[in-house]
Amino acid sequence: xxxxxxxxxxxxNSIGVIGLSVMGxxxxxxxxxxxxxVSVYNRSHDKTEELLHKNNNSIYGYKxxxxxxxxxxxxKKILLLVKSGTPxxxxxxxxxPLLQSKDIIVDCGxxxxxxxxxxxxxxxxKFNVIxxxxxxxxxxxxxxxxxxxxxxxxxxxxxxxxxxxVAAKDFGxxxxxxxVGNGASGHFVKMVHNGIExxxxxxxxxxxxxMKQQGYGNLVISEFMRSLNFGNxxxxxxDITVAIISTKDNEGNGFLLDRIEDTAKAKGTGGWSVEAGxxxxxxxxxxxxxxxxxxxxxxxxxxxxxxxxxxxxxHHVTMNEEFKTSIYRTxxxxxxxxxxxxxxxxxxxxxxxxxxxxxxxxxxxWQGGCIIRSQMLGMLKLFWGSDNGWKTKLFxxxxxxxxxxxxxxxQTDIPLPVIHSTxxxxxxxxxxxxxxxxxxxxxDYFGAHGYERTDKKGVFTGGWN
Ligand code: 6PG
Numbered sequence: 068x069x070x071x072x073x074x075x076x077x078x079x080n081s082i083g084v085i086g087l088s089v090m091g092x093x094x095x096x097x098x099x100x101x102x103x104x105v106s107v108y109n110r111s112h113d114k115t116e117e118l119l120h121k122n123n124n125s126i127y128g129y130k131x132x133x134x135x136x137x138x139x140x141x142x143k144k145i146l147l148l149v150k151s152g153t154p155x156x157x158x159x160x161x162x163x164p165l166l167q168s169k170d171i172i173v174d175c176g177x178x179x180x181x182x183x184x185x186x187x188x189x190x191x192x193k194f195n196v197i198x199x200x201x202x203x204x205x206x207x208x209x210x211x212x213x214x215x216x217x218x219x220x221x222x223x224x225x226x227x228x229x230x231x232x233v234a235a236k237d238f239g240x241x242x243x244x245x246x247v248g249n250g251a252s253g254h255f256v257k258m259v260h261n262g263i264e265x266x267x268x269x270x271x272x273x274x275x276x277x278m279k280q281q282g283y284g285n286l287v288i289s290e291f292m293r294s295l296n297f298g299n300x301x302x303x304x305x306d307i308t309v310a311i312i313s314t315k316d317n318e319g320n321g322f323l324l325d326r327i328e329d330t331a332k333a334k335g336t337g338g339w340s341v342e343a344g345x346x347x348x349x350x351x352x353x354x355x356x357x358x359x360x361x362x363x364x365x366x367x368x369x370x371x372x373x374x375x376x377x378x379x380x381x382h383h384v385t386m387n388e389e390f391k392t393s394i395y396r397t398x399x400x401x402x403x404x405x406x407x408x409x410x411x412x413x414x415x416x417x418x419x420x421x422x423x424x425x426x427x428x429x430x431x432x433w434q435g436g437c438i439i440r441s442q443m444l445g446m447l448k449l450f451w452g453s454d455n456g457w458k459t460k461l462f463x464x465x466x467x468x469x470x471x472x473x474x475x476x477x478q479t480d481i482p483l484p485v486i487h488s489t490x491x492x493x494x495x496x497x498x499x500x501x502x503x504x505x506x507x508x509x510x511d512y513f514g515a516h517g518y519e520r521t522d523k524k525g526v527f528t529g530g531w532n
Contacts (some may be wrong), residue, residue: 080104080127080138082229083145085158087114090201091148092121093208094175094233099125101232108135132161142169144226146199151176159186159196166194171222173197177336180258180343183251187218195222200247200257202437203235211235213437214244215260215429217253217422235436238445243432248422255343255416256429262340262354263409264304264438265333269357269485270401271308274394276481281384285322289313291386295395300402302441331361340412347415351408352492353401356484384478396471397486402443403465404489410447427451466497 084095087109095118098105105126109115115128129135136143143166149158155174162172172194174183183198190196200215201208214234216223223246234242247253271292278288289312296305316323337358344351384390410426417424430448434440450461472490476483495501508531510516517526 078137078140080106081140081144082106082226083108083135083139083143085109085135085145085147086149087118088148089205090175090208091146092118093205094146094148094201094212095126096122097209097211097233098229103229103232106135106138108132133165136162136165141167142171142222142225143167144171144229145173147172147174147176149176151178152182155182155186159190163190163193168192168194169222170194171197171226173199173216173226174254175199175201177257177261177334178254179335179339180251180254183218183254187250195219197223197226198251198254199230200253200260202257202260202433202439204438207235207436211243211436213432213435213440215247215253215256215432216244217247217251217256218249220246220249220423234432237431237434241431243435243437245425245428245432247429248417248424250420250422252417252420252422252424255420255422256413256424258336258339258343259409259413260433260437260439261336262351262358262412263405265337265340265357265361266353266405266408266485267302267304267402267439269360270353270398270405270489271304273481273483273486274398275308275312276483277394277475277479280479280481283386285312285324287386291391294391295398299399299443299446300395300441302402302443303438304441329364330366331364333358333361337361340409343416344408344412347412347419349408349412349415350492350495351412352488353405353408353485356488360482360484393471393474396468397475397489399443400465400468400472400493401485401489402441404492405485406439406443406447408492410451462496465493469493469497 081103082098083106084091084098085108087095087107092114095105095107099122103125106129107115107118107126108129112130119126119128127138129138139145145162147155147158149155155176155178159172174196178198180198183196186196195218197216197218201212203212207213211234214230216226216230227244227246230244231242234244237243247256275288278291289309292305292312293309296302296309312322312324314323316326319326337354340351341355341358344354410429413424413429414426427448430444430451434444450457469490472486476487476490507518511518511528512531515528517528520527
C-alpha cells in the first residue's frame with residue numbers, strides 16, 4: 068500500500084504542482100519522469116492519494132498547503148493547474164502569506180489575460196505571477212506540451228530550465244517553450260492559439276460536412292481525411308479527425324461520431340480572442356466565424372422548424388483527384404488565414420502592450436505538443452523571417468487558389484462559415500477597391516462622421532443631395 072502522504076525532505080523539492088485533475092496529475096508525472104522531485108497538493112486529498120497510488124516515484128503529496136510550500140526549495144516554483152477564474156484567485160489568496168518576493172507562481176490554466184494582468188499587479192513585490200499557456204491536452208501534459216510562459220522575464224528564466232525538460236520538441240528538436248514576453252503575454256498567446264484552434268477545427272468539420280452531405284460513409288470520409296493529411300496540412304487535428312470519424316460506437320452498430328449531438332460547446336477562449344480582435348483593431352473573421360458557428364449550433368429557437376439539408380442525390384461530386392485537390396487547397400487556405408489572423412492579432416497587441424513578443428518564436432513553440440501543430444508552421448516560420456520576395460510569392464499562390472475555394476463553396480448548400488470567411492478574408496486582402504466607401508458616405512450622411520477623399524488629404528463632411 069502506497070502511503071497517502073509521502074513526505075519529501077523539507078525545502079528540497081524542485082517544483083510544486085497545485086491542482087491534480089487530469090492536466091495537473093499528468094504534468095506532475097511528466098516532471099517526475101524527467102527526474103524532478105515534485106511536491107503536489109490538491110484541495111481534496113483523494114486526488115493526491117490517487118496520483119501517489121499511480122506514481123509515487125519522486126512525487127510527494129501533502130495534505131496541508133503550508134507543508135506543501137515548505138517542501139519546496141527557494142525560490143519556490145509552483146505550477147497552478149486549477150480551473151481558470153475564481154479558483155485561481157482563491158488559491159493565490161491562500162498562498163500569499165506563505166510566499167516571499169522571489170517565489171514564482173506559474174498559472175498554467177486558460178486564464179483570461181486581463182485577469183493575469185490584474186494578478187501580476189496585485190501581487191507585485193509579494194511574489195511573481197507568471198501566466199503560462201499550456202497546450203496539448205492530457206497527452207501533451209504527460210509526454211510534452213507546448214508551453215507559453217509570460218511575465219517577469221527574470222522569474223521565467225529561473226523556471227525555464229525545468230520547462231525545457233518537459234516540453235515537446237519543435238521541428239529542429241528544440242523545446243517548445245520560450246520566454247513569450249512580459250506582462251500577460253503568455254496567456255494572451257495561449258488565448259489566440261485557442262482562437263486558431265477553433266477556426267481550424269471548424270474548417271475541418273466543414274469538409275467533413277461536405278463529405279457527409281454527399282452521402283459518403285464514415286470509413287470513406289476518414290480515408291479522405293487521411294489523404295489530406297500531408298504537406299502543409301499534416302497536423303494533429305487531422306490526425307485525430309481520421310481516428311474520430313472511423314471509430315465504431317461500442318454501444319451500437321454504427322459510428323460513435325454519428326451518435327454525438329451537433330451542438331458544439333466552448334469554454335470561452337475563442338470568444339475572448341474575438342473581443343481582443345475588436346479591442347486591438349484586428350480583423351480575425353475565421354476565428355469569429357468559428358465562435359459564432361459553435362454558438363449557433365445550439366439553435367435554441369423553439370419557433371424554428373428544422374429543415375433537412377441533406378442532398379437527395381448522393382455522391383453527385385465524385386471524389387476524384389480534382390475534387391481532392393480543391394478541398395486540399397481550400398483547407399490549406401483555412402489553416403493559413405487562421406494562423407495569419409491569429410499572428411496578426413498577437414503582433415498588434417504586442418505593438419500596443421510592448422510585451423516583447425517575437426512572432427517567429429511563437430510559431431516555433433507551436434510546432435510541437437500543441438493542438439494546432441502542423442507542418443504549415445515550418446513554412447510560416449520561414450515566411451516571418453524572410454524578405455518580401457518570399458511573401459509576394461506566397462500571396463501569388465494564395466491568389467491563384469481563390470478559385471478552388473469558390474468551387475468548393477458552390478458545390479454544397481450546407482453552412483460553411485469558416486470556408487466562406489477564408490474566401491472573403493482573402494478577397495478583401497486582394498481587393499484594390501472595397502465597397503466600404505459607401506459605409507463612410509452613409510455615416511457622414513446621417514451623422515456627419517466625416518470621410519477621407521481619394522483625391523486630396525484631410526477629413527471632409529457633407530456635400531450630399
Ligand atoms: C489546448 C486546448 C485546451 C482547451 C480545449 C477546450 O491547447 O490544449 O486549447 O486548452 O481547453 O481545447 O477548449 P474549448 O472548451 O473552449 O473548446
